Every structure is written in C-alpha cells, then in structure tokens.
Amino acid sequence: MSMKPLEFDRRYGELEQVISAYIGLQADDEPDKPSEALQAYLRHTWHARPWALASAEQQIREYARNPPGRLRLSLGEFYAVPDVGLPESAIRDWLFVVADHLKRSIEQGEVPPPSTPRTHWEWHARFPELGQLLGGWFSQDMPDEFPDHDAAVDDYSSTTDPQLVARLMGELHELLALALEESDYALAVADLGMEVDPPRQFSPSGWLAHLADSLGGAAKADYGPGSAAD
Incomplete structure (x- = not known):
C-alpha cells in the first residue's frame, strides 16, 4: 500500500x-x-x-x-x-x-550569494506563478485559444485567485529587477514555459513590464469607490 x-x-x-x-x-x-x-x-x-x-x-x-x-x-x-x-x-x-x-x-554557514537562476528547476522554484501563467496560458496552443496576448492575460486574471495574481506581479518585478540582457530574458520566459513570441511591438523584457502594468491596473480597478485605494 x-x-x-x-x-x-x-x-x-x-x-x-x-x-x-x-x-x-x-x-x-x-x-x-x-x-x-x-x-x-x-x-x-x-x-x-x-x-x-x-x-x-x-x-x-x-x-x-x-x-x-x-x-x-x-x-x-x-x-x-x-x-x-x-x-x-x-x-x-x-x-x-x-x-x-x-x-x-x-x-559552515556557506550561503550562496543571490544570483540569476541557472537551471530549469531553479527558474520554476523562484518564479512558480510566472511559470504557471506562461506554461498554462502561453503554450503553442495559445493562438488557437485566444485572439491575442492580452486576452490570454485577461483569462488568467479573471480565473485566478487575486492573491496569486498579486504574487505573480511580485515575481514579474523581481525578474525585471535582475536587469538581464534581452537574449537572457527570452531564454528565461522560454524556460518558464512560454512557447510563443511576445507581441511584435515588445521585447521580452518590455512585454514583462507591460504585463506587470496591466495586472497592476486591473488590481486597482477592482477597488470600489471610497476604498483605501482612493
């Protein structure tokens, strides 16, 4: 058993x-x-x-x-x-x-210094919710399921617990704070499960920044009149 x-x-x-x-x-x-x-x-x-x-x-x-x-x-x-x-x-x-x-x-207290992830496991361990989004909503089937990238993001945000969306926003800002080369950002999103290119007008890091801004705007829009967000 x-x-x-x-x-x-x-x-x-x-x-x-x-x-x-x-x-x-x-x-x-x-x-x-x-x-x-x-x-x-x-x-x-x-x-x-x-x-x-x-x-x-x-x-x-x-x-x-x-x-x-x-x-x-x-x-x-x-x-x-x-x-x-x-x-x-x-x-x-x-x-x-x-x-x-x-x-x-x-x-001996041998604590490795903070570093950019170097393995597939480490990328997913450090950015689990971003891996969930990219692997689940931006697979090679994404063009058949959604009219564009924004529609896929809207579907994610509308079907995912707001606390997980907030976690994703934090992961996006953390990833952008690594200040990688664009080629390294392209490798990072691929390692995290993205199988389609970003929209044509964006570089990989530009799209990640746009994604963070979009999710941040959606979160603010959820606050009602007279809330603390006002």
Missing part, C-alpha cells in the same frame, strides 16, 4: 525536492565540488526556505543508510529515486556525497 501524503512528506518530501533539481542535469557531485544541480538547490533554498536544508540532509542520509528493496518499492512503501544518469550501484554513494555537501553548507 502506498504511503499517505503526510508520511511521505515527513520521510521523503525534501529528498524529492533535491532530486527534482537534478532533472535534465548530471548528478556529477564530487566530495569537493557540488554539481550544478545541487548548487541551484542550495542557492534557492538558502534564500527561500533555509530551515528545509537540515530536513534534506537528514532524509537523504537516512535513505542512503536504509535503501529500499525492490519489493517495498513496488508496493509504494518507499520513495523511488528517479533516473539521474547513474548506475543503480552508484546511487547510494552519490546520496552520501550530496548529504555531506548539505551538512557542510549548514554547519
């Missing part, structure tokens, strides 16, 4: 977050050098959820000490580590290396 969500999260929730950071990347951690994937996890988690690092170290080390057998994996009683490009015989040693890096980072 598969584990219930609460039990899974207690035992493997943060382990799964770490492993997710390796999707599409190499698990090439060395004892003296964390992989690009682990560096991305450390960089984001230190600044967003620093308390989770200790849970990750504990869960990974415990899993490596007591790896599940095939039967228990088939019954859903243990977390099955996805394919990270390593032979099965090397997984256990690799997990110990990862746990050691996490432990050293915590004990």
Whole structure:
C-alpha cells in the first residue's frame, strides 16, 4: 500500500525536492565540488526556505543508510529515486556525497550569494506563478485559444485567485529587477514555459513590464469607490 501524503512528506518530501533539481542535469557531485544541480538547490533554498536544508540532509542520509528493496518499492512503501544518469550501484554513494555537501553548507554557514537562476528547476522554484501563467496560458496552443496576448492575460486574471495574481506581479518585478540582457530574458520566459513570441511591438523584457502594468491596473480597478485605494 502506498504511503499517505503526510508520511511521505515527513520521510521523503525534501529528498524529492533535491532530486527534482537534478532533472535534465548530471548528478556529477564530487566530495569537493557540488554539481550544478545541487548548487541551484542550495542557492534557492538558502534564500527561500533555509530551515528545509537540515530536513534534506537528514532524509537523504537516512535513505542512503536504509535503501529500499525492490519489493517495498513496488508496493509504494518507499520513495523511488528517479533516473539521474547513474548506475543503480552508484546511487547510494552519490546520496552520501550530496548529504555531506548539505551538512557542510549548514554547519559552515556557506550561503550562496543571490544570483540569476541557472537551471530549469531553479527558474520554476523562484518564479512558480510566472511559470504557471506562461506554461498554462502561453503554450503553442495559445493562438488557437485566444485572439491575442492580452486576452490570454485577461483569462488568467479573471480565473485566478487575486492573491496569486498579486504574487505573480511580485515575481514579474523581481525578474525585471535582475536587469538581464534581452537574449537572457527570452531564454528565461522560454524556460518558464512560454512557447510563443511576445507581441511584435515588445521585447521580452518590455512585454514583462507591460504585463506587470496591466495586472497592476486591473488590481486597482477592482477597488470600489471610497476604498483605501482612493
């Protein structure tokens, strides 16, 4: 019988977050050098959820000490580590290396400086609501579903909780504050799920700024007469 969500999260929730950071990347951690994937996890988690690092170290080390057998994996009683490009015989040693890096980072206070996201996982971990908008409303099917970009944004804002729309606005301003090159903004929105080009009159950053302004104007328009917004 598969584990219930609460039990899974207690035992493997943060382990799964770490492993997710390796999707599409190499698990090439060395004892003296964390992989690009682990560096991305450390960089984001230190600044967003620093308390989770200790849970990750504990869960990974415990899993490596007591790896599940095939039967228990088939019954859903243990977390099955996805394919990270390593032979099965090397997984256990690799997990110990990862746990050691996490432990050293915590004990020595090695906090990575803020930085532009460098991996697919890190982009989505840092800008989750923007990824939701771009991946859900601006896929390659967008021209068949909406007459233009503004219509897609209107649909998003009218069907999404206002608190999530506000979160999106914050993410847009944070992304624009990175002051990237236009080519890097194009790569960023593609990494976050956008499969169509911005409207012709906008550069990628220009459209993100227009999007932030549009959503901000819509939020102000929701205030009634005599409200605090007046």
